[in-house]
Amino acid sequence: MLYLARIIVFVTMVNAALHLEYCPLHCECDWTIWRVSCFELELLPVFHPCTTEVWLEGTRLSSIPPEAFSKLVNISHIYISEDTTLRGLDRHSFYNHPRTSHIELRSLKKLAYIHPEAFKDLPHLQYLGILNTGLSSFPVLKYILSVQAEFLLEIVDNTLLEVIPANAFNGLSENDLTIVLNGNGLKRIQPFAFNESRLEEVYLNRNVDLEIVDTLAFSGVIHGPTLLDLSETRVSTLPSMGLGAVEKFQAKNTWGLKKLPPLAAFLHLQRAELTFPSHCCGLTKLKRWRGSHQTFANPYHHYLNTDHFRLPELWPNEGPFYVDLPTEQPEEGFDYALCNDLHAHEKVVTCVPEPDAFNPCEDVMSQGFLRVSVWAVSLLAILANLLVMLVLLTSHRRLSITRFLICHLAFADFCMGVYLLLIASVDLYTRSQYYQHAIAWQTGAGCKLAGTLSIFSCELSVYTLTTITLQRWHTIYFAMSPERKLRLRHAMAAMLCGWLLCLMLALLPLVGVSSYQRVSICLPMDVETAAAQVYVVLVLTFNILAFGVVCACYLHIYCMVHNPRHQSSRHDASMAQRMAVLIFSNFLCVAPISFYGLSALHRPLITISDSKVLLVLFFPLNSCTQPFLYALLTRAFQWDALAMLSRIGLGRQQAQLC
Numbered sequence: 075m076l077y078l079a080r081i082i083v084f085v086t087m088v089n090a091a092l093h094l095e096y097c098p099l100h101c102e103c104d105w106t107i108w109r110v111s112c113f114e115l116e117l118l119p120v121f122h123p124c125t126t127e128v129w130l131e132g133t134r135l136s137s138i139p140p141e142a143f144s145k146l147v148n149i150s151h152i153y154i155s156e157d158t159t160l161r162g163l164d165r166h167s168f169y170n171h172p173r174t175s176h177i178e179l180r181s182l183k184k185l186a187y188i189h190p191e192a193f194k195d196l197p198h199l200q201y202l203g204i205l206n207t208g209l210s211s212f213p214v215l216k217y218i219l220s221v222q223a224e225f226l227l228e229i230v231d232n233t234l235l236e237v238i239p240a241n242a243f244n245g246l247s248e249n250d251l252t253i254v255l256n257g258n259g260l261k262r263i264q265p266f267a268f269n270e271s272r273l274e275e276v277y278l279n280r281n282v283d284l285e286i287v288d289t290l291a292f293s294g295v296i297h298g299p300t301l302l303d304l305s306e307t308r309v310s311t312l313p314s315m316g317l318g319a320v321e322k323f324q325a326k327n328t329w330g331l332k333k334l335p336p337l338a339a340f341l342h343l344q345r346a347e348l349t350f351p352s353h354c355c356g357l358t359k360l361k362r363w364r365g366s367h368q369t370f371a372n373p374y375h376h377y378l379n380t381d382h383f384r385l386p387e388l389w390p391n392e393g394p395f396y397v398d399l400p401t402e403q404p405e406e407g408f409d410y411a412l413c414n415d416l417h418a419h420e421k422v423v424t425c426v427p428e429p430d431a432f433n434p435c436e437d438v439m440s441q442g443f444l445r446v447s448v449w450a451v452s453l454l455a456i457l458a459n460l461l462v463m464l465v466l467l468t469s470h471r472r473l474s475i476t477r478f479l480i481c482h483l484a485f486a487d488f489c490m491g492v493y494l495l496l497i498a499s500v501d502l503y504t505r506s507q508y509y510q511h512a513i514a515w516q517t518g519a520g521c522k523l524a525g526t527l528s529i530f531s532c533e534l535s536v537y538t539l540t541t542i543t544l545q546r547w548h549t550i551y552f553a554m555s556p557e558r559k560l561r562l563r564h565a566m567a568a569m570l571c572g573w574l575l576c577l578m579l580a581l582l583p584l585v586g587v588s589s590y591q592r593v594s595i596c597l598p599m600d601v602e603t604a605a606a607q608v609y610v611v612l613v614l615t616f617n618i619l620a621f622g623v624v625c626a627c628y629l630h631i632y633c634m635v636h637n638p639r640h641q642s643s644r645h646d647a648s649m650a651q652r653m654a655v656l657i658f659s660n661f662l663c664v665a666p667i668s669f670y671g672l673s674a675l676h677r678p679l680i681t682i683s684d685s686k687v688l689l690v691l692f693f694p695l696n697s698c699t700q701p702f703l704y705a706l707l708t709r710a711f712q713w714d715a716l717a718m719l720s721r722i723g724l725g726r727q728q729a730q731l732c
């Protein structure tokens with residue numbers, strides 16, 4: 075009743091004083107600019123026909139009725155916000171406003187339905203904002219038919235909005251569109267979503283569930299977009315076509331986007347803000363690509379988005395590029411395109427984050443000789459250690475401490491070979507375009523496995539070597555006291571400790587203490603946190619300590635065995651030689667790790683590229699030499715090997731000869 079009475083009052087007022095300046099109840103009016111602001115209304119009042127701006131705030135409307143504002147011939151701005159009851163927009167809610175330029179609907183939590191023809195015939199519209207509503211389907215915009223030179227569409231923070239359908243912006247405006255779709259609940263963008271639009275900038279950031287931008291999403295656009303923002307989304311692939319006009323591309327904190335589309339897709343890129351440094355490597359190459367394909371790329375990029383031009387990825391069966399230049403005005407395509415491209419070419423592609431010391435723009439194995447040697451070294455380590463393990467494990471003789479330990483040593487070195495083989499295969503697979511695969515590899519399970527293997531094998535090898543040295547020293551030092559003799563169970567206990575220790579060291583980076591994903595060769599180079607620094611120092615100390623122990627033991631052994639009364643016997647000389655080789659190869663093995671550690675902790679002492687040389691040539695040196703030094707070249711081992719051969723019937727004669 076009250077509302078009815080109110081309406082009657084208004085109507086009488088309108089009738090009585092059509093040309094008087096009146097202000098509806100609960101409203102404030104500014105007659106100098108014909109603005110009416112209303113608060114907490116439950117029904118739309120009758121506005122003065124001259125009104126140009128309507129602001130409704132905190133209203134409790136149930137719907138916007140048909141042609142609600144059509145009587146206001148000069149209305150240009152309509153803002154509706156903070157309404158808690160508005161559920162829908164009827165047909166022709168905003169219909170036939172020849173002068174309306176701005177419509178904003180903000181914080182309408184209940185707004186769930188917009189009639190397909192709610193927005194219709196708004197030729198002067200240049201801003202439409204639908205923000206923070208309960209909409210679950212994309213509003214139909216095709217009847218707006220704006221003729222403004224620029225149009226800004228903001229559909230933001232609608233958490234229930236999941237899909238952008240095909241032709242979503244078709245008919246919205248015939249000119250340049252800037253589309254802001256941030257913070258919605260978008261999950262996918264359908265093929266031809268931007269069909270028939272002239273796109274300027276497209277923002278899709280903060281759509282944290284957005285996974286799929288269809289390959290054909292930008293198909294059918296007349297032009298653009300020149301800016302594309304996919305920051306903080308979950309997309310994992312970009313459409314490979316339709317990005318030709320993009321000048322600025324943003325994908326910050328887009329952790330799923332591990333791979334960029336083929337470089338050819340970004341014809342005009344000038345600035346990129348990405349998540350991973352390695353992608354910037356690809357974009358630097360883009361500049362070179364553009365340079366070398368200048369003449370090739372020019373003539374037809376103009377037609378990129380028309381039916382004349384087809385990209386081979388999309389129609390693989392149609393053969394190579396199929397370009398149909400119009401015969402009437404060929405210069406049109408040539409001239410403009412050439413100008414644009416020359417301009418684009420002069421500019422350097424700026425890209426952040428830039429590649430850093432840990433992620434240089436290079437392949438896993440950057441130099442040719444490394445590429446070859448890593449295969450040789452890994453295969454040698456794998457085969458030699460396999461042979462050692464095979465012979466020792468199949469031997470019929472009683473398991474001695476020495477053979478037990480050497481078996482472990484061979485296993486550790488074998489793991490190192492497997493690690494190198496992994497790295498070598500990745501290098502082979504990603505050759506000359508590692509930047510494309512860098513993220514997938516470094517954050518994937520493969521790198522974790524490789525890293526774990528490398529640290530485990532290296533540390534187990536160092537540990538076992540130290541144990542072997544200690545055992546030798548013990549045997550000689552206590553040669554005269556048999557009650558102090560080492561038993562197999564002592565060695566087993568020692569090796570159990572070793573395994574646990576090395577496993578722990580190798581697994582720590584998987585649980586967040588340092589990490590294997592910083593560098594392409596999957597070593598724990600991450601020293602951002604204090605825990606990671608402690609970890610690296612721990613590994614370093616462990617290695618240096620072990621090296622110290624090995625050196626000390628051999629020196630002592632040498633002193634004990636060396637007989638000062640017989641000046642430099644031949645036996646002494648050869649033993650000293652062997653020990654020198656052992657210590658030296660051991661040192662070479664420890665050195666790269668120390669270098670790594672130090673460069674990770676401090677300013678890089680050597681670059682990653684240089685340290686890869688160390689990695690391939692010295693790091694696995696032990697793994698290759700140890701099977702020879704400790705097994706293959708020793709008398710006892712050769713005896714075992716012959717015995718095995720004879721058992722399988724091959725070397726019967728030789729065995730009998732021996």
Ligand SMILES: *[C@@H]1O[C@H](CO)[C@@H](O)[C@H](O)[C@H]1NC(C)=O
Nearest residue numbers: 122123124125146147148149
């Ligand atoms: C609308 O604006 C035009 C000029 O801007 C003015 O002449 C006309 O009187 C206005 N109409 C109304 C109903 O206020």
Ligand SMILES: *[C@@H]1O[C@H](CO)[C@@H](O)[C@H](O)[C@H]1NC(C)=O
Nearest residue numbers: 240241244265266269270294
């Ligand atoms: C793209 O828009 C044009 C023109 O409106 C239309 O004819 C065509 O069917 C649309 N394409 C798709 C795939 O919807």
